[in-house]
Amino acid sequence: MRAAVTATASAAARLTAARAQRLPCAPVRDLLGANDINAAYAVQSVLNEARIAAGARVVGAKIGLTAAAVQRQFGVYRPDFGVLFDDMIYAHAQPVPLDSLLQPRAEGELAFVLGRDIDHPGASVADVLRATDFVLPAIEIVDSRIEGWDLAITDTVADNASSGAVVLGTTPHSLRDRDLVSIKMRLSRNGAQVSSGAGSACLGSPVAAVAWLARELVRRGQFLRAGDVVMSGALGPMVPVTGSCSFRLQLEGMAEVEAVIA
Template identity: 75%
Template sequence: MRTAVTDAPDVTDATGRPGTHAARIDAAVARLTTAAATGTPCAPVREFLGGTDIDAAYEVQRRLAEARTAAGARGVGAKIGLTAPAVQQQFGVFQPDFGVLFDDLTFAHTEPVPLRRFLQPRAEGEIAFVLGRDLDRPGANVADVLRATEFVLPAIEIVDSRIEDWDLSITDTVADNASSGAVVLGTTPYPLTGRDLSRVGMTLRRDGEPVSFGAGHACLGSPVVAVAWLARELVRRERPLRAGDVVMSGALGPMVPVTGPGRFRLELDGLGEVEAAIEEETK
């Protein structure tokens, strides 16, 4: 059994956490960085951040994203997490969050996805939005999202957590880039004209067997509503969505464990299919 990383600093306050706000941020960054680098899940970072300080958790996320960018990764959009009630129930976290989507986390339909890059992967079915316009207006609404969306794609997200046993509070998952792992995008674009995404049905299969069912209305009522929420949050945090960004709008149903190599196939009513090929080795 792997032992969780617990690299708490020496200087603490009366609560046992690092003594200053900056020290708590540093400690959370260090713990998550070590977990990612070693492939060993870590203890929850709420030990440093508390369970409710979302702004502190987003500061940790920002610091980690800047480090990834400095190492050569490129941000290509954003992902929304914790949208479906089934997923919220799985973790006991009942509000959405968001993270940065990077180019090296993005794969195409049937492209091999290396299993070794993950710690504790799970799969979920989503709809990805590709923007043709900026979404930078405060108070963005669903009409703004519909106007800004160039097309949507069926998508599978492989979510992952650096936190041992997925023992999450909202601050743990926010700090950990909304538990991001990888995304697999379909290759056939679909326009939104005349489509009600709240009524789109979803079936996720693993090696041909159905393992998860859902629908668009499970994603905050509609994936369009979820993207509007994200747009407002990112404008408020001065990180607006831009033309060309890919937005993973959130799960349409329960996530399922990825226990080894296999093929996950997502079928969306009226929006085609996409397959994630999870492999031990990439050629």
């Protein structure tokens, strides 16, 4: 038990220093093991509690590693989740400071905004559809404190699922009669297309991804709350952020959203 506590504290300290010093660190799997996901979530919890104590407010959650293309990029073949804080959220075209990020990459996603809690085990896609108030097109700027994105599942989980920033569109869309399995995604950087995909890339459907998250949170003694913003996961490959640039996301049948990295 003492060894586990020491490993958790050491991993948290390493990631905290990387964030504070803005210098990527070595992977933490040497401390936690490559597959002990519970140990990694314990580190994530320590880091999240420190951010809350410093004044950050939890506004939702993000699901990572949902698209097969992203899983292949890192050799990690299971989804994970992290926490969204208020200081991570930006609006369409609102500049995201490049110097707040270390090794950023961009993904095209769909954000679910919940109108009611999902707090029971065995949550289904029907529960997610009933609980969702509206969805927004969104660009996630994922980031890693781990040098060179050298990740095992424990590295990314401990690092809050490699979270950075989220840029939300400002036009809400109802899920009624909307096919999220077949919806097409196109992500452009400085006007040139760099990624494409579809809703089916996200655990079969973004709705299925949010249902997975709801079940996983309840299993861990947590739950999704009314008002939460839930990033459902990438609809295609993530792409590097190359200095100051802009990304534009087009989701079929929805308003566009632009992320400006300044």
